[in-house]
Amino acid sequence: MREFLSRRTAADEAPFLSFGSWGELPAADPSVVVVCHPDWRGVRTAAYTFRTPVVEAANLDRWGESLVDAMGAAGVDVVVVHGFPPGTGGFLDRAHNAGLATRLVLHSSMAQHGAEAGEAAVADEALTATGSGALDRIGFVKSGLAESFRALGYPASYVPNRSPELSALTRQDLGGGLSIGVFAEPFWRKNVVTQLGAVAMIDGATAHVMRRPAVGYLGDLAIVEHGEVPWDRFLGLQASTDLNLYVTLSECHPLSPVESYLSGVPALVSRTSALFRDDPRLWELTTAEVADDPSNIAAGSERLLANSDEAIALANRWIERADADAADRWGGFVAH
DSSP states (O other): OOOOOSOOTTTTSEEETSSOOOGGGGGGGGGGGEEOOOHHHHHHHHHHHTOOOEEEOOOOOOHHHHHHHHHHHHHOEEEEEEEEOOTTHHHHHHHHHTTOOOEEEOOOHHHHHOHHHHHHHHHHHHHHHHHTTSOOOEESSSSHHHHHHHHHOOOEEEEOOOOOOOOOOOOOOSSSSSEEEOOOOSSSSHHHHHHHHHHTTTEEEEEEEEEEEGGGGGGSEEEEEEEOHHHHHHHHHHHTTTEEEEEOOOOSSOOOHHHHHHOOOOEEEEESSSSSTOOHHHHHHBSSSSOOOOOHHHHHHHHHHHHHHHHHHHHHHHHHHHHHHHHHHHHHOOOO
């Protein structure tokens, strides 16, 4: 599975089938099939966590009709789209008209809807599809959204991500000193510059990033830029640090911190998702109280490093419980 999690697909390339071919699908339980965009890394990784046959398609306008035909011929009952790849609206119409039960899982938050017109438009289109009947159920990864949308009259469900299954990790030698990963993309809600400001306050620390922000005053900070790497290599890189930071300003159900803890590396997060929220001690150890304050993030990092063994043990137990709950919720969501 992992090799195709790292592939990149042009919009005009034929969909990629995780199960090999439609003729092989019955052996993998053909009742539910997931569709996701191949290049939307977080959404795609989340889609695979549900251990369900996956179709990676970048352009549902072009391939939607043939996919619906293939699903019908293979005996698929339920199709679930993760995210909203181009052409999703028309694809849901075709699937509904062909007699398939339709589901959609959105990974955005209301903070994004208020700041990014494109994200708001996707949410509006998806919610309108529930009214037309083209979409039977809509799920939200972000905690709290389902309750709000139900209050607004939409048939919404909370569908948190399951935990990824990690294979053997290839760790890297990142050199001496304290290595801190700040691997999120440097755009507004990922808060990367603030987190790098925190790294500057931690003695002997080197920041490791995928892409260095274009901020001149960070010039003297020790930063190693690794570039975008395939998902399996990214897991090994993240597992090679002493600490990972994922203190974002808006979050859904972030998988990078989960992957970090599963690999044995502590990760400091913000208080913007459901991660660890119901475990007071774990919440205290693993979260920054103020996401937009580098000194608070630095203090939280040092506290977490001083208690890393306890945090890793508690986090892995929490992840196991949360995964069982997510599996149950998924089962109810896709039930036909």
